[in-house]
Amino acid sequence: INNFKYKIALPAPSLYGQYDYSRRRILAGLLKLGFDMIYEVAKGAELVTYATNMLLDKPGHTYPLISSACPAVVKLIQVRFPDLIDRIVKIESPMEVSAAMAVQQAMEKTGLPEKDIGVFFISPCAAKVTNVKAPYEKTTSRVDGVIAISDIYKNLLEACKQADESEYDKELAGFQGIIWADTGGESSGIQKHKTLAVDGIHHVIDIFEKIENEELHGVEFIEALACTGGCLGGPLTVENPYVAKTILRNKADNQQPKKTRMEIPEEELNKYVWTKDIQYKPILKLDDDFGVAMEMLEKLEEITESLPGLDCGACGAPGCRALAEDIVRGTSIKADCIVELRDKVKKLEQEIKQLKGKKKCE
Ligand code: SF4
Incomplete structure (x- = not known):
């Protein structure tokens, strides 16, 4: 900024x-x-x-x-x-x-x-x-x-x-x-x-x-x-x-x-009319190269499994699988998932509390 x-x-x-x-x-x-x-x-x-x-x-x-x-x-x-x-x-x-x-x-x-x-x-x-x-x-x-x-x-x-x-x-x-x-x-x-x-x-x-x-x-x-x-x-x-x-x-x-x-x-x-148009984006068309697409697909499945599966849309993707696809394509990160983010913050909070506790003991 x-x-x-x-x-x-x-x-x-x-x-x-x-x-x-x-x-x-x-x-x-x-x-x-x-x-x-x-x-x-x-x-x-x-x-x-x-x-x-x-x-x-x-x-x-x-x-x-x-x-x-x-x-x-x-x-x-x-x-x-x-x-x-x-x-x-x-x-x-x-x-x-x-x-x-x-x-x-x-x-x-x-x-x-x-x-x-x-x-x-x-x-x-x-x-x-x-x-x-x-x-x-x-x-x-x-x-x-x-x-x-x-x-x-x-x-x-x-x-x-x-x-x-x-x-x-x-x-x-x-x-x-x-x-x-x-x-x-x-x-x-x-x-x-x-x-x-x-x-x-x-x-x-x-x-x-x-x-x-x-x-x-x-x-x-x-x-x-x-x-x-x-x-x-x-x-x-x-x-x-x-x-x-x-x-x-x-x-x-x-x-x-x-x-x-x-x-x-x-x-x-x-001036405010779109200059680009959107295309149908079938979720499984990950790459033109078959080998690369297969690798990405494997990663996509792995990430989908690890997401909460609520399909809440809060991250901006219409479902968990769509978010996993965005992560694989590099346009999103896992922390965009609001549930993941909340868990991370909770974990961080606990770590800080533990650290504070340790310092007091010392
Ligand atoms: S995803 Fe963003 S733009 Fe869409 S309703 Fe939610 S806050 Fe509004």
């Missing part, structure tokens, strides 16, 4: 549900932590909502279209529901849209070249880490790093205690962007079209099976989120998702107006 002359924080909307402080105070707290600029991802979410409405209004779609905002869901479609690939809304995520807008503003403000500006997403999930390393929308992500909400939580709490609302005087994102953190938030901004919001990887799978079997009727847009409770239930959040939801909804209710405010010309929107 210190390699950059100018550092931008991109707080995910779910960050606002973690603290019972006003949004201005949380953003002022981030400035206190050393960021030079804050760009709310909720602003990018407003823009994506507007773009999605425009896309849905165009004729010729096979409904329902499916949101691409959750990387774990996009991955799920890639590996398990290839027939649904064409239904994915190919508009960049709020994170990428926000990063592009933030960099542009920072360059204009500081006169610095793009390479000196670092962009850091404050994330509720590991799926965004994988997404930044290997984006599906374009060749490279404009985000330079991902910081887990759980990692920044304590320091930000202390910074919020000392911060004053007046220290963040920029215009705040609107209602529509903030509620993207909660299930149903994205789809509540869709006008004139029938929507369905689903969360939890198993429910998402169930809905996708219904689409494949032509059992789902009258729905034109699906907001699908891998985590139960949406991003407020992301594995890298700290607050109980139900408490976070209440905090977030209170903040959103205080934010007027309650509609998508951003209006932009169509040419402008085209």
Whole structure:
């Protein structure tokens, strides 16, 4: 992070549900932590909502279209529901849209070249880490790093205690962007079209099976989120998702107006359409070389066995086997599994306690 002359924080909307402080105070707290600029991802979410409405209004779609905002869901479609690939809304995520807008503003403000500006997403999930390393929308992500909400939580709490609302005087994102953190938030901004919001990887799978079997009727847009409770239930959040939801909804209710405010010309929107497309990624196509593929397959089986087998989707992969494949391909690590991570932390805690105990005895 210190390699950059100018550092931008991109707080995910779910960050606002973690603290019972006003949004201005949380953003002022981030400035206190050393960021030079804050760009709310909720602003990018407003823009994506507007773009999605425009896309849905165009004729010729096979409904329902499916949101691409959750990387774990996009991955799920890639590996398990290839027939649904064409239904994915190919508009960049709020994170990428926000990063592009933030960099542009920072360059204009500081006169610095793009390479000196670092962009850091404050994330509720590991799926965004994988997404930044290997984006599906374009060749490279404009985000330079991902910081887990759980990692920044304590320091930000202390910074919020000392911060004053007046220290963040920029215009705040609107209602529509903030509620993207909660299930149903994205789809509540869709006008004139029938929507369905689903969360939890198993429910998402169930809905996708219904689409494949032509059992789902009258729905034109699906907001699908891998985590139960949406991003407020992301594995890298700290607050109980139900408490976070209440905090977030209170903040959103205080934010007027309650509609998508951003209006932009169509040419402008085209900048945020994917420049890359995703392919069906059958889980067993590991390498073109048969020998290498067999070795990788063996390793994959071994890792799958060692994972908890919950298929919770919290790591950003749609199931344990898919995570094992990502590990074998080198795009994920075992600690991305939230159960593994928890066990490691517990073990570390015990080791520290034992060490402390030994020192006392000495
Ligand atoms: S639902 Fe979960 S996996 Fe999907 S973007 Fe939100 S926090 Fe990440």
